[in-house]
Amino acid sequence: MPDYAAIKKELEGIAVEDNPALVRQKSRDFFWYSPILKAQLENVTGDLVVSPTSEEEVIHTLRVAYAHGAPVTPRGAGTGNYGQAMPLSGGIILNLAGMDKIKSIQPGKVVCEPGVIIAQLDKQTKAHSGQELRFHPSTAQTATIGGFIAGGSGGVGSITWGGLRDLGNILRLRVVTMEAEPQVLDLTGWDLQKVSHAYGTNGIITEVEMPLAPAYDWVDVLVGYDDFMDAVRFSDALSHMNGLLLKEVAPVAAPIPYDYFTRHKPYLRDRGQSVVVIMIAPHAMDPFAAFVAQQKGEILFRSDMVESMKGIPHAYELAWNHTTLRALKVDPTFTYLQVQYPSPDHVAKVGKLVEIFGDEVPGHLEFIRFDAAIQCAGLPLVRYTSEARLEEIIRIHEDNGCPIFNPHRYTLEEGGMKQTDRTQLAFKQQTDPKGLLNPGKMIAWDNPDFDFNAGKNYLFPGLAAMG
Ligand code: FAD
Incomplete structure (x- = not known):
């Protein structure tokens, strides 16, 4: 068990919350949409909520967490539906909502921090130059852009623009790794698929560059x-x-x-x-x-x-x-x-x-x-x-030929294509060698031999400890 009192001390200067009721509140998302996840995840809670306001603070938090072997689960606004932002092994909830600066708005694109609320982002880009995000989740009023990229798929506007998986719908992501000395990587092109919709299992997004479209009074x-x-x-x-x-x-x-x-x-x-x-x-x-x-x-x-x-x-x-x-x-x-x-x-x-x-x-x-x-x-x-x-x-x-993306599962694979995403797994091996980022969400990491065709559901062993 990591020494959270020592971790708190080493994070002095960064906002840290350890009141159990408040930590529990930030350990939940909209998992209760599913009666199955509701039963499985009801008792999940973290140990500390750490709220960095800059990339430097993210780097320092990850450095300390790595040294102590503490799990870190990133969180935007916690509006995900599959327990994506829930800490199945406890540990640190990395609350990124305070990283909410918009850095630049240019013709066709915006650069900002991950914690910006999506509706706020659209408001600013519209006021600046009559532009808006190509699409947003229906939770635009509450969800963060970083959480959407790491946990969402598409939404309002996808009728014209497709989804986050489509090349060109994310331009660049800046990601901090979970190593003894965290690195900062800039990902573009196909490399974006390493971290988009990876539930924050292989890096913390600290800056995003998104394409914009003309805004209308829809x-x-x-x-x-x-x-x-x-x-x-x-x-x-x-x-x-x-x-x-x-x-x-x-x-x-x-x-x-x-x-x-x-x-x-x-x-x-x-x-x-x-x-x-x-x-x-x-x-x-x-x-x-x-x-x-x-x-x-x-x-x-x-x-x-x-x-x-x-x-x-x-x-x-x-x-x-x-x-x-x-x-x-x-x-x-x-x-x-x-x-x-x-x-x-x-x-x-x-x-x-x-x-x-x-x-x-x-x-x-x-x-x-x-x-x-x-x-x-x-x-x-x-x-x-x-x-x-x-x-x-x-x-x-x-x-009847209609695949299901199962919203009653908390793992990337079971909620998705029911197969290992080798790109995301290989990236995790490089960026999170101790497996501390959002544990339990990537089956391929915990159990490379899991047979997706055996008809069995995956149960993350770490969950048992939560009672
Ligand atoms: P969170 O729920 O906090 O996090 C989502 C995932 O991203 C988690 O795994 C978290 O660990 C990870 N994460 C968060 N921030 C970072 C970061 N900076 N770096 C790395 N990882 C990070 N989804 C859609 O795609 N389209 C929809 O239209 C849509 N409609 C919804 C409607 C309702 C009513 C609800 C409850 C959910 C809906 N969702 C939808 C799901 C969800 O709201 C969105 O995906 C939303 O964008 C998630 O943003 P968030 O800030 O709440 O992220």
Whole structure:
């Protein structure tokens, strides 16, 4: 057990918190979205929260932690859904929220520290030169840019720009390693894949350079259909319209919008209406309205037509994992899945699964650009009954050609491609030789022989100690 009192002393001058209640608070994220993770991770807590405000302080913290063999789990705002920012072996929570300086804004790009809140970043770049991030998670109001890069995948804007995995959507990352004498590395090009979506297991991001797009006063629109598959077909057709500048297209099946989009409910006719959540550039509204009329959709809500948006959330806070959040807040028995419906027959695949599950798995899709083609990812809600049934629902999706990125697992591999990411593993061998960064999240590090096809879930041995 590392000597945390000695560590605290050696970190003098840097903000350190050891009050157990406050440390526990910063040891949690949105893991409770999953009934399975909720049971597994409920008792997870760290020993110290260290809040550096500069790269020098990060380097010093890692140097001290390395010397004492103390685990370090980085944290932005803790809005991840899979326990990404939870310290499975205890140790230091490295809270990066205080590293929030924007360093430069130029045509097409911004350089900043990792702790900047995404909505703040967009506000600053818009005020500076009418620019904004290409896409952001629906948690933009609370999440940090560093946490998004290390733990997220895509979001509002991915209909045009794809995801974080796409070359060009991150320009440069500066990373501090976990060694006796930490190094600072600048990563560009393909090297970015070593640390993006690696949950901070192989380096601490201390500076990011992100590309920007022109900013607009995006119009929020809800389009209604009486049949969910009509809403899906409309969304697919809309996403293929080359001339309409879109930022968000998300069909959500009835009765979810009427039951859980409380502030928008007055605009809906009844529980039977499925809704497409859309964000579109203001200059595209006229042709868009013409397209909706041709597609026999019903425009239920337009943010540019309401008297006041006071109290009405942004459309993107109805989408992505906010859809799940809105349902969960009212009915805690809901959970969700993350599904890929590969193109070109993604709409048919959605239709098949809607037919199989009906209201047990209410549909929610996000249309995105994936490898230059339009396809949809799903975050369907699941009316949870048991772990066995959830596993069965996952299997049925996979049997129908729809891979699941399992949000009920805390490891990179099980939540992702179910295979070792050799690039990220090799980088960890170089940057974190003692395996102290966010332990338990990379199976390949702890158990190189783990068989992903054996049908068994990985259980990190370190978790047992948490009781
Ligand atoms: P955290 O949760 O604090 O951290 C995420 C991961 O990054 C952790 O593994 C952490 O250890 C690591 N990390 C944090 N900072 C650093 C750093 N500086 N260096 C190295 N590692 C670091 N995700 C999406 O991709 N798209 C969405 O649209 C989306 N919508 C969401 C909606 C809701 C309601 C919720 C609850 C979650 C959603 N998420 C989404 C997941 C999550 O909000 C985002 O990925 C978010 O960007 C994470 O940012 P954060 O600052 O909260 O990171």
